[in-house]
Amino acid sequence: MYKKIKFLVKKFIERNASKINHEEVINTIVKESEISVGYFGFLIVANLIALLGLIQNSAPVIIGAMLISPLMGPILSFGYAFISGEKNIWWKSIKKLILSIFLTIVIAAIVTIFLPLKNITSEIISRTSPNFYDLLIAFLAGMAGAVALCTKKNYIIIASGVAISTAVIPPLSVTGFGIGIGSFKIASSSFGLFFTNAVAIIISTCIMFLLYGFKPRTITGADISALKRRITYLSIVLFIISIPLMYTLYKSVTDIKLRMNIEKILKQEFDKPGISRLSYFNLQKKTNSIDLYATVNTTKYIQQDNIKTLEEKISKEIGYEVHFYIEQVKVQPGGLKEISIKEPRILQKTSPEIIQESKLAIFSVVKKSINKIEEIISPSRVDNFSIGFQEKIPYIFLTLKIKRDTPISEEQVQWLRKMLETDLSTPVELSIEISPFVQPLVFDKGETSITDEMKSSLLTLREIYKENNQILIILESIPESVYPYKKRIKLATERLKNITAILTKEYGIPDKNIKTIISKQASHRAQIKIKVSVE
Template sequence: MFKIYRVSPKRTQEIVREISVSSQPRGRFFVLLLTSSLIASFGLMANSAAVIIGAMLVSPLMTPIFGIALAMLRGNPRLLWRAFKTEILGAFLAILSGLLVGLPQVAFSDATSEMLARTQPNILDLLVAVFAGFAGTYALLDERVSPALPGVAIATAIVPPLSTCGLCLALGAFSSAFGALLLFLANFVSILLVALVTFAIAGLSRPIPGRKVVRQFGPTVVVFVVIAVILSNSLLRIARDRKVQQVITQTLEEQLSTSHRASLDQLEHRLTPRGIQVLATVRTQRTVSPGWVAMIEETIGERLESPVDLVVRSVRSRDVCALGSSLQAVRPKLDGTFLVKPANDFEDRELLASQVIRETYEREPGFELTRIEYGNRLGTGVVVAYVDAIRNIAAYEVQDLELTLRERLNDPELRFYLRTSAAQLRDRSGSLHVEWTNQSEAPEEQRARIPELKPIVLQTVNKQVDLKAIEAHFNWIGDHWKVLVEVIGPGEMTPEGIADIEKLLPESVELLFWRRADYVATKDGYTTYDALVERGLPERIQKLDELFESQQVARTLQATEGMKTDQSADRDDN
């Protein structure tokens, strides 16, 4: 049944002559090999699969393996030594070129994914090499088959692992270098064994006595079996590693979707003799609690039946959609989806409450909804909103929001709480009270007069005994200015006194006084704490800068003297 693989005597002579010539360590062979190795090294450093494929196309390392197989079958020790020497020298040159390229470490400082893919071989890589070897051998036997296609497949398994080995040696990653070298050996032995079998079936071998078959083919088979066992263990280790990754990912995603409305971003784990170390990066609206981490750690440990050390790196993040803010985006799945619906009714209600609040204040500057929570207390729904605002939110506004939320959430007993973080708005004149200051509705000529009116108002008020005006806020009401004047001091301002001051102003101005209790009394009068501190602030900053620079110089001199002392001590010891 093997007759279909038989080649003619003429074709046999051509194959033997072609392999014998190509297996010699000549300059042409080393030029192609060096070119291929350099291309592969740069492609691995650039993490470019396309460049690595280019290196595979010009690699000549396949032919010496065929020369070794042919020499073993035909009993040609001269060809065996020449082909083996060519393969060894070629492999050494490929590793050396990768080492020399990687030593400067200018273009890269760590292993790329293309390098890592070749440092952990398993039994699947061995099977790939077997079929690649068969494709290359069959293409060599049948002259009607283009050698380009199997050449790419075989070269894939030879040059890149050797270049990876050299680059890993340059990085000092000796265990990874050994893994890449093991991948090359697995490919070498697999291709050699398949070539032996295929050449024998095709009739390229000479008659071999039965007692010599074991001696000629035994070592190759033994090495193949040993490597297969090693790579099988590696495959089992990878399978266990993936199972651990799957269990950890599933547990975290389950708990994140129900407890913290967060999503898993990245996951890293490491198997150690004492258990499993896990680093999970999650995107969440708030930092997860240590108790929650301990609970997840215990759950993962029970499922994997192994001690687990879990560290959760919490990244504050929000996925904003048209309905508001909610963490709905997750990593893309195999079916292409990346959005999920709220996992429970609480999340759905949070999303709707967020939409209501944003619709109410979306046009108001200086208002930001940072977080929203929905809960249930004794059968009553509770919504808590956290906002940053540059003004105080009035009680009637909170009441209106509560009524709207009750209607939209269909919960007549719902309670709404608003927690605000006041942000002070300042300009070059001082603090601004946006809830009071309204100048946009005033006529243009009136707005243009504010820089003139403001000092007049302050100077007029400052003429009163025991009072000092520190700021004036203008608000246009109808056809006149209503001015809120911030004053400090122990004096009192009566309605009659306010009316007398208004008569002294050149414009029809209505005055209101805001008595500030936070003032500082000095022999020169009254002032605010901020104004008192700001007086000497530039001088103090300059002194601190000078002190810092002098301390830096002192530490540098001290370190220099210490180095000189150490050098003197070293010379004395020598």
């Protein structure tokens, strides 16, 4: 069987090799490996278009960037050099690729820093969660590019150029975006996607060049051995990077199945003709639990006991602790009916009742928008908010009191304001007040033990960690100035040790999520300042 397959592959290579003008293809590859101002000009323009398309969440704009991206050339040149072993093309293509990657990331990062809005859109997020399908897309794109180059068919060259750019330009632009906003997670995840795609494209390119009869110019035993080693090493790299991608794909499929299972249970419970119907549901998955939100149109009120029973049923079915939040919309059985009212009796409401109802209605609408904001600014929280109106000004005056240890930039304030205006459909004058998650812990002279009041305030950190296990807790110990240097440093170290022990042993926060610092500046009273940030 193996010999038969080997014979068929050999015949296929011989038949296709005779149809290809190898010298013409090689000349094209040599030209593509050369560095030129025009190449980098097109690359910069494509990068900027892709970056703006990603931030605007516009797929057509991103596709436009792919149409003019010239990155296909050096990648195919590298694939050819990998097969032929021609060192001159090899080094030229590597140099061109490295410069292209560096320039694309740096320019995207610089432009992002100066952009007024830095929205993390779904198009950006999709480039930070690579899976095995992305690897397959890149592999097929590389095959198409090599076929286009060898057959010299323009329509295939254009299409394959777009396909290859799909796999490399947007991830590099997102890498620069991540650096620009200071998010290592976004930058590293998107660069991992680029690296995965690049390796897959190079391997598929090598395969197609082999099938079209390209090989080392001088065929010796050493050349063949070197070629086999190169292909083996590259295949091992591809296999290694495909393992986490398979896991990501498995996780995505698991999440989809989880959602479908929950939807099935909800529909079984609520889709009852003439009685109730599930109109909407969404879920938010946390570390060990799921928050489930549902809206149900119903002709009669669903009792709280039934909701609790359903919550327990879903928890048992999916293996997660479920917190179920349901919104019931009362509807008319059989649809709207004409009702004849002879003499309607109007119930007069008192002023306090009118004010209270208006207040509850306004607060309910604003609260929904604030819930969205909290998801975005996590682990920060909106601790409280206030709303004001003026008779002759068409604005809502909204003040958010946010628990947060880092300041909010003017750009972020404007972005939050626009988000609120979109949700509320009215102009908003937004002001934000920042207060720390935990107030500084102040110690008496020479004291290092942690009081019950201090422990109680540290509970906030446990709740934040449960919501987002990526947080970093920075403990800065400021020693008292009344003692000599060695003693105050010893006391400051002991305080840090005691607080760290409470956070790790009693509150279950890992050591890797805690960073301790002893301040060089002393104070009249010893204290520990606590700051929470996202890694």
